[in-house]
Amino acid sequence: MQDQEPQRPDLVIVSNRGPVGFRFDEQGRAVAGKTAGGLASGLKPLVADGRSLWLAVAITEADRVASTRGRIDANGIQLELLDVDPDIYADAYDIVSNSTLWFLHHGLFDLARTPVFDRRWHRAWDNYRRFNRLVAEAVAARAPHAADVLVQDYHLSLVPRLLAELRSDLAIVHYTHTPFAGADAMGILPTSVGRELAEGLAGATACGFHTSRWRDGFTSSLRSLGVEPPATFVAPLAPDTSGIEAVAADDACRVERDRIEELRGDMRLIVRVDRLELSKNILRGFQAYADLLERRPDLHHRVLFLALVYPSRQSVPEYAAYRREVEALATSVNGRFGDADWNPIVLDTEDDFPRAVAGFTLYDVLLVNPVRDGLNLVAMEGPAVNEAAGVLVLSREAGSHTFLAGHCLGVNPCDVVETSRALEQALDMDPVARAELAAGLVGELRSRTPAQWLDAQIQAARNRAPSGPQGPVP
């Protein structure tokens, strides 16, 4: 009996990537692998309740095999994986979602050259529409009556409208994890495409964002395209601190800690942990560090920059090119300042979460300097487990800077001099000031939980007018 608690409606979470990925074991069976951090890890305990369904796309071959089983119990989560035609999915994922919409929302096009909306691209857009329709139909076929449907991110921008047309009983929330492009940037898209995206999102009962800045970009974009925005809400995702703490306490992490401690000796430690991609601003981070080493010869042999950056989306050509630039720059900085006894930058491109968490526990300075970022969980996951009263140097263009500003050193991500001075200030800071900043940071990042973030979406779904998603919303 649940009569002590307000009844929660059935919940359907829809995302491109699922909360677990599958791999083949030695017997060739598809088994659930480890969780891929971020969104999923914090939500898992909340949706393993028997009233929730998670619908995602089968991405790997093992996912596809698993998808044939229908509903899967994956570590307590009811999961269904959608097997999409690989050609349709490649167009929707690589060309439209990641090479176009992701660049658009992050403001990262090199506009003199990209994007080029040629015939190949327009065919890919047709496949993005097909992909969104397949997802909407899959949700429509599975969602319980009057369920709350939480659609995640830019891969699924058209789902709200399509789903609302199929199932007027559902409350549909769309949540954007990236920044949201303003009106000028939205005008880059082919006109009918921009409008279709806007109408797709406007089909939601409500749309959610990490910060009011991205929300404002969304509403001004929609208005510039002649589309009235739906209700909106701002609810930043929170880190899964207990999950990170569990990893930090684990043996695998302890082994990595020992390795890093041996590497650093008695040097000060600057750490960055990022996906190796264009928004993370890895190049200017190294440039700032080089500027610091040039200004402060006394720091030579006394500081180490450990860059734990793991490749992602290598099927997007811009990402592969960026990786080569990052590697070349690290080599060049090491050649310029290093010697036989000292490598100023250790660049590690292996994807190893226990190692990243080990870096979190040990850093003196955590550098998080994205060009633009919807939120940035690293800026909260690191401080959650750091044991050295480390200082966070944080880009003002990360959504998390909105509420962490008082407890970090904020930088303009394009300003290498300001970033260099912030690294210097962090290294030079006296222990009392460091401890004070670190304590404030931990207090702030623990004031929010993934559960609150999920509740905000459910509340937004519940606020709809009784006439359904087409009705007036507050």
Place this chain on the structure above:
Amino acid sequence: MQDQEPQRPDLVIVSNRGPVGFRFDEQGRAVAGKTAGGLASGLKPLVADGRSLWLAVAITEADRVASTRGRIDANGIQLELLDVDPDIYADAYDIVSNSTLWFLHHGLFDLARTPVFDRRWHRAWDNYRRFNRLVAEAVAARAPHAADVLVQDYHLSLVPRLLAELRSDLAIVHYTHTPFAGADAMGILPTSVGRELAEGLAGATACGFHTSRWRDGFTSSLRSLGVEPPATFVAPLAPDTSGIEAVAADDACRVERDRIEELRGDMRLIVRVDRLELSKNILRGFQAYADLLERRPDLHHRVLFLALVYPSRQSVPEYAAYRREVEALATSVNGRFGDADWNPIVLDTEDDFPRAVAGFTLYDVLLVNPVRDGLNLVAMEGPAVNEAAGVLVLSREAGSHTFLAGHCLGVNPCDVVETSRALEQALDMDPVARAELAAGLVGELRSRTPAQWLDAQIQAARNRAPSGPQGPVP
């Protein structure tokens, strides 16, 4: 006696480049050369009145020699050329004005990599401030009492505030010829730099723009930086149609016409005339043409794309790189579709104004597809003298599209398919429809004159409150 006319106050025009440039003649004397089109040509007759002074920077060595003469009568214009230390000027012009502010206002940074505000850049910024101060002091020393001072463009963003502090009797207008970056883009600049720019411009009695879109970018940018915007006005610059007509009637142009007519034979003629730079979108123009040739083999040997694109700012590395890309793409399209009898693209990188005007008179289609452009005079200069009822294909991101939209084929500059279809539609259009569009276009572009544009600035200066530029303005 002037008692029949309202008295016009003394006028000072301040710009980076002067209305005439100087060159050395055979005897080694600095003599005034031909006018560099654009802004200057339409204004010359208006300011050659004895009550106007034009203050500009000595750019060439011959300019510097001429500058030693003090006030110069250059084709009727009273001109003073300011000799600025070349190192200061190179920093202000190349690094801050053209590699930073121009890219910022046009939205053309490749943000994952540029801009990088390193120590070299911050020193250049100090020199931009010095340069603006030198210009402000030069104006302050020369402007008659209570004169109207019209400061032109992004090279001189700090002049209004600096000048207002030196001379509270002056009415100071700043006019921006480029787009103006919105609040998100302004945030790319180092924080103190963005604020100093905003305050510099806010020191004007009024700030003018080609379109309300750029004006809105300006006011939202200033507000986002905590600076209250001054009065603003929108007054698009108009082409100097009589000047273009005079060139078209000249022998030099007739020679060029004959050459182009021989080149084209009985082929249809697509023309573009542009500075060879990143905002003009020359690459996607060729890509669109290639798409057309692929879709329409019947057009092979029956159409010629004459690209008259003249290099500029080759001291900016991005421009030199872009030129190589443009040349490589033209070669590649010609290799793919051309043969011994037919070169689909003729790429001409010589700076020859009579040739450009000859192209204007002859085109069947004029392609003007900038990624972004404050106004774009080519879209009006071409139709002013075209004799073939040619069709204008115009980017919706050009300021001039605001009022030419009804008389051209508008395109999204990133959408190669839409541009290809617009070229096709223009070539296929029947003579009656072409003539109708062309007539409407000529009517529209002749409805404005450079004199009206100048008057709008003078009016904006006159509207100031009597207490001077620091006082409240409407």
